[in-house]
Amino acid sequence: MSGSANVGVHVDHARDEDPAKMAEFEAKINAGELLEPDDWMPQAYRQGMLKMAEHHANSEIIGALPEGEWITRAPSLRRKLALTAKVQDEVGHGQMLYRVSQDLGKSRDQMLRDLITGRTKYHNVFNYPAPTWGDIAMIQWLIDGAAIMNQKTLADGAYGPYVRTMKRINMEEAFHFKSGEDMVLTLMSGTKMQRQMGQEAFDRWWYPALMFFGPPDKPHAEQLPPMRWRMKTVTNDNLRRRFINRFAPAAIDLGLKIHVVKKDDNGMVIERKPDENLRLDETTGNWSFTQPDWDEFYRVIRGNGPCNAKRLALRRFSYEQGRWVRHAILRGNAGLPPAA
Amino acid sequence: MSNVREQSHPSNGDLTSPAEGDLKPYVVFTQLNRGDPHMYAGCVDAADQQMALQFAREHYGQDQKCVNIWVVPKEAVTATNYDTDLIWRHTDQTYRLARGYSKPVKDKWRKLRRAEDLKEYEKDDLKETF
Amino acid sequence: MITLPDNLKRPFADLLLAVADDKLMLGHRNSDWTGLAPILEEDIAFSSLAQDEMAHAQALYQLIAGLIGTSADALAFGRKSEAFRCAAIVEAPDEFDWATAICRQFFCDHFDRLRLRRLARSSDKPVADLANRLAAEEQIHVEHVDSWMQRLGRGTDESRQRMQKALDRLAAIAPSLFEPIEHEHELVAADVYPRAETDMFETWRNELEQIANDSSLKLDLHPPSPQTIGGRRGKHTEHLPPLLDEMCEVYRLEPNAAW
Known part of the structure; x- marks a missing residue:
């Protein structure tokens, strides 16, 4: 599924760069060209891309955990196969995005260690149960x-290796999304208990989905480096609007009610009421809605979400548990015997 | 094993083990049908070529039907530089391309032959190179 | 192609259930590794193998469902523990110990390749055709797991010790794979489950010993006692009921619902 780097990619303005090279670089970006790793680029761009790809990679492998819990409990053979393949895809996306980051100069091992020890972040959305x-x-x-909405726009970016990876990832996301639609449709056209299960899960995920695109736009977001340099191509609020316009009416047609919710520390809903701001503005075609609780968003980013500790603990367990295996093939006499 | 997934105890602070370093990167090329060219698919990290092939088969060989895979150590790939290595020449190259001749040839034929005869004759041209 | 006599239908279903149940449990255990394996690339590879096992189980359940009149999902999720025909080794949990997961796969993949090759000669054509296809995929698994045995057996002192420990522990229950199902001899006599060309246990032991030797590991395997009654007759280890409780948790919420 993936995060992507809407959360906090801060790119410093490149003050000490050669102005002629800078002009050439920005001209390439404006002409819609793709940049390749060996091309000249400002240090800030290289660092920003590394941070973005690394954050995205971290999000993929942490994102494999909440759904991974359900592989062993999927209720049919087809769902079991599909969920395994889906989580496997997340790991594959992580692998490809770590590779993009490795080519920008940081070792995968160091990235995993930084993730586990909290030095780097992953997407907030995976801190919910x-x-x-x-x-x-x-x-x-x-x-x-x-x-998908987000990554489609990231595939219009300027950094070649990341853009190519996005295109590849999006092909697989299409399967994830279709299978998700199939599950939601099955649930919401199922028994009373199933529909209730669907509604309760929807109440837990609607706001994390709205927060998925990151905090409200800063003023002049288009002129700041992430967009000026096409690291991202659409602002957070614009993506959020597209999302609501597509999903709010679909949810209503599925028989789902869109609630404003209050959650406890474990991420479980303790209060809900219909979102009274939710309506379609016929003239603009846009839906209005109640904004997410942005205090909660920053609280979770700082590490105090319902599942932050659990996700990192399991990643750390996996890293430590696998150390002897990596050690054996990295340092041991682990080659295969000569072919007979 | 849901118990392990649920019960790994949060532990903070630095890792006690030293940094491990990475395996070696290998570039993967996949062929989708016999006879097609092998195309760049991505990279895997592995200890050696056999392991790289094993990983590539499952990572890049399962998205769509695939009949053959190559893996090449990334360090074995030498590339030109976009900025400094000119490959395609700046001077007029149409003298070595079919499309450099299509219009003058057509104009010249038209003076000699009827349109329907010319059309019949042009049927056997390799049009995709124009 | 022959039509199966009525008295062989139940034993034949049991035999195919043994194959399918082994694969479902093994795939179930291995799929749990998705996202947690020691190397990202191997995570992807191991998950593919797990999906193969479950996909094989699904294909077999579909055949069996046709034979005894039920559905593949009902066979996978709707049976009580004693109705399963899987062997003790596939029930063994690994607690996310990679050595256990690899050794378990090692015993099972080599066995399955032999069993599927045997079924590929069955007088029952649909089963023979399916077994033939599955055996080709099993070959990928055997190569994959053998290379891990060799790499880790020959890796470091620590990796060799861990592998040896896991191998010893599982070698005690691995021969459970060979326990016959009820009335198996009748299926053999009717060529539905043709006699193996060479003694299957010996072939299996030789294959495994050779890889173990290449891997600097010791392996000691003994044929199962003919008196043992175990998973093939519905008598399971203590690990199966909790596995089923987990696997069927959602299904049992509303067994007649579509999910």
Whole structure:
């Protein structure tokens, strides 16, 4: 599914760069050309791309965890196969994005270690719990749906290796999203208990999905380096609007109610009421809605979300548990015997 | 094993083990049908070529039907530089391309032959190179 | 092609269930590694193998469902523990120990390749055709797991010790794979499950010993006692019921619902 780097890619203005090279670089970007790793680029761009690709890679492999919990509990053979393949894809996306980052100069091992020890971040959305099968359906519909919207725009970016990886990832996301739609449709046209499971999961995931695109835009977002240099191509608020316009009416047609919710520390809904701001503005074609709780958003980013500790603990467990295996093939006499 | 997934205890602070370093990168090329060219698919990190091939088969060989895979150590790839290595020449190259001749040839034929005869004759041209 | 006599239908279903149940449990255990394996590339590869096992189980359940009149999902999720025909080794948890996961796969993949090759000669054509296709995929698994045995057996002192420990522990229950199902001899006599060309246990032991030797590992395997009654007759280890409780948790919420 993937995060992507809407959260906090701060790129410093490149003050000490050669102005002639800078002009050439920006001209290439404006002409819509793709940049390749060996091309000249300002240090700030290289660092910014590394940070963005690394954050995205981290998000993929952490994103494999909440859904991974449900592989062993998927309720049919087809769903079991599909969910395994889906989580496997996340790992594959992580692998490809770490590769993009490795080519920008940081070792994968160091990136994994920085992730586990909290030096680098991953997407906020994976710090929420998935307590039922309904959550798996909603994650694949809403969060993968949001990821596709975002990644489609990232595929219009300027950094060649990242853009090519996005295009490849998006092909696989299409499967994730379709299978998510299939699960949500099955659930919402199922028994009373299933529909209730779907509604409760929707209540847990609607706001994380809206927050998925990152905090409200800074003034003049288009002129700041991430967009000026086409590291991203559409602002957070514009992506969020596209998302609502597509998903709010679809949710209503599925029989889902869109609620403003209050959650406890474990991410479970303790209060809900219909979103009274939700309506379609016929003249603009845009839906209005109640904004997410941005205080919660920053609280979770700072590490105090319902599942931050659990996700990192499991990644650390996996890293430490696998150390002897990597050690054996990196340092040991681990070659295969000569062919007979 | 959901118990392990649920119960790994949060532990903070630095890792006690030293940094490990990475395996070696290999470039992967996949062929989708016999006879097609092998195309760049991506990279895998592995200890050696056999392991790289094993990984590539499952990573890049399962997205669509695939019949053959190459892996090449990344360090074995030497490339030109976009900025400094000119490959395609700046001077007029149309003298070595079919499309450099299509219009003058057509004009000259038209003076000699009827349109329908010319059309019949042009049917056997390799049009995609124009 | 022959039509299966009525008295062989149940034993034949049991035999195919043994194959499918082994694969489902193994695939179930291995799929849990997705996202947590020691190297990202191997995570992807191992997950593919797990998907193969589950896809094989699904294809077999579909055949069995046709034979006894039910559905593949009902066979996978709707049976009680004693109705399963899987062997003790596939029930063994690995607690995310890579050595255990690889050794478990090692015993099972080599066995499955032999069993599928045997079924590929069955007088029942649909089963023979399916087994033939599955055996070709099993070959990929055997090569994959053998290379891990060799790399880790010959890796470091630590990796060799860990592999040896896991190998020893699982070698005690691995021969459970060979326990016959009820009335197996009748299926053999009717050529539905043709006799192996060479003694299957010996062939298996020789294959495994050779790889173990190449891997600087010791392997000691003994044929199962003919008196043992285990998974093939529905008598399972203590690990199966909790596995099923987890696997069927959602299905059991509303067994007649579509999910």
